[in-house]
Amino acid sequence: MIEGVKFYGSPLQPRQPKERPMAFGRRRGAELKEEWAKIPADVDVLLTHTPPATILDVSPYTGKPIGCEELLKALTKKAPAVHVFGHVHNGYGSLAKPKTLFINASTAVERRGAQGTINPPVSFWVQKKADRKGSSAGMLITAAAP
Template identity: 40%
Template structure:
């Protein structure tokens, strides 16, 4: 499946698609309640950390902004900062500062009719089929999960939990959205550590239909690359995108065409 990556461009005059048969994905992540310039495209993909510290007020600011963007389809997931979207945290008294009402409001609004009417789709360990404006259908799976790192939402604590988490990804997924990077791909932290998930990387080596994987979480790992994947004698290419814009980076544009 052909793909073209744009990481450096004029935000006021982004490069055109080769022709209308290509689908333009605009990838962002880790906006942390900040409104940023986003180029137009067919599908917007947000890799989580919609808010700074997980309050409903912060989440609502981001959702209100995303709803105004011109992309016909906008698919989003949460991240470890988005506490108010993690139902499990509502009943955990150890998690200081989280108002249980924030959880109720957030989970209600993110799946509300108004949000859906704007073309925004929220994925929480689930998949959906989307059809871009050129009539091409894509299967998308989204998960907010990430390895444990201090206090945060949607975190798993050991290898067993990680395996269980990524076993949920269906084999037919074409576009994968996770908050964490896979181990060894665009995951180098400021301390020089490869902070991505090994079990996610292992799972990716069996996802023969996956053509685009969008994530964030490790801000310093921003970038995109195409890697050849292999399972037995089968080979395929996957575009990997760390779309974290928190350090002032541009949204990453990925143009893709189905074979």
């Protein structure tokens, strides 16, 4: 919690094929569903390594989405104001949905930073709004996202 804004982060991602081992991999389906259930219901800013399925997650190799289906399901229930992730480098950018601003902040343009090409940093500003009585009521989001 920072100045009334609740953050939650996770390095988890769907397990990759054996020829591409990566840290923090979990099996798609029940194993990831159990992990994403740990996201607090009142989270304001969610930080994950992996994107949710179908959101800024198209593989440059297959042309298909490779994000996490279980994460997408969890987000429809939890609806953080902002979800920041990476992993799929060519998905760099942002997408505003009615309840959540999704930001793929992948640094490297090429796979694992090949050829030294990097994306510009992404910044966003988020603040709890107060109602007339002084209690928190919703989020005010200003994003300088790509």
